[in-house]
Amino acid sequence: MATEAIAVAPTFSANVARETGETTIRLSLQLHGTGEAKLNFPVPFLRHMLHLFAVHGQFDLAIDADGDVDVEDHHLVEDIGLCLGKAIAGALGNKAGIRRYGERHTPMDETLARAVLDLSGRPAFVLQAQFTNERIGTFPTELVAEFFKSVANEGRMALHLAVLYGENNHHMVEGLFKAFGAALREAVSTVDGGVPSSKGVLE
Numbered sequence: 001m002a003t004e005a006i007a008v009a010p011t012f013s014a015n016v017a018r019e020t021g022e023t024t025i026r027l028s029l030q031l032h033g034t035g036e037a038k039l040n041f042p043v044p045f046l047r048h049m050l051h052l053f054a055v056h057g058q059f060d061l062a063i064d065a066d067g068d069v070d071v072e073d074h075h076l077v078e079d080i081g082l083c084l085g086k087a088i089a090g091a092l093g094n095k096a097g098i099r100r101y102g103e104r105h106t107p108m109d110e111t112l113a114r115a116v117l118d119l120s121g122r123p124a125f126v127l128q129a130q131f132t133n134e135r136i137g138t139f140p141t142e143l144v145a146e147f148f149k150s151v152a153n154e155g156r157m158a159l160h161l162a163v164l165y166g167e168n169n170h171h172m173v174e175g176l177f178k179a180f181g182a183a184l185r186e187a188v189s190t191v192d193g194g195v196p197s198s199k200g201v202l203e
């Protein structure tokens, strides 16, 4: 007998736990929060970025994680992205009464970043950015795309990110995380009405 997914109204919060041979992650997210971040994992630059994301989205975000960073930051960064995406999707349930779309331009000194997203239920990811350094501190710059791709896939959103212009790579990535936080905050804000789709369903 087929079981139908139960359409659960948004709770705006979710906990995700994930353990593999490469990483162990516990993450909790409150989308209608106060901007409080408690981040405990050994990738300092991503901690810095997720702190900005939480503050600019007014999300409460707690992450306790560890992984094989002696190999490279790659697995842990990708898997934290997966867990954040899962938490976003879980917190939104059937998405009834949310705005669905969000967008924001964010200047970061000389850099201008943009995030536009649709909590459509269909994963898509585009990043337009010309990074000029292979690393930011010890953080491999290529992992910025890996992180956001994981978030978009598991969060089941269309996420379009761009650095319109800029000089400093640290600023470019900061602009993206701040813009993403603010755009997501807009998309998960509540409006009157049901599921914001002409189809009546956002899966």
Ligand SMILES: [Mn+2]
Pocket: 048, 170, 174
């Ligand atoms: Mn900074």
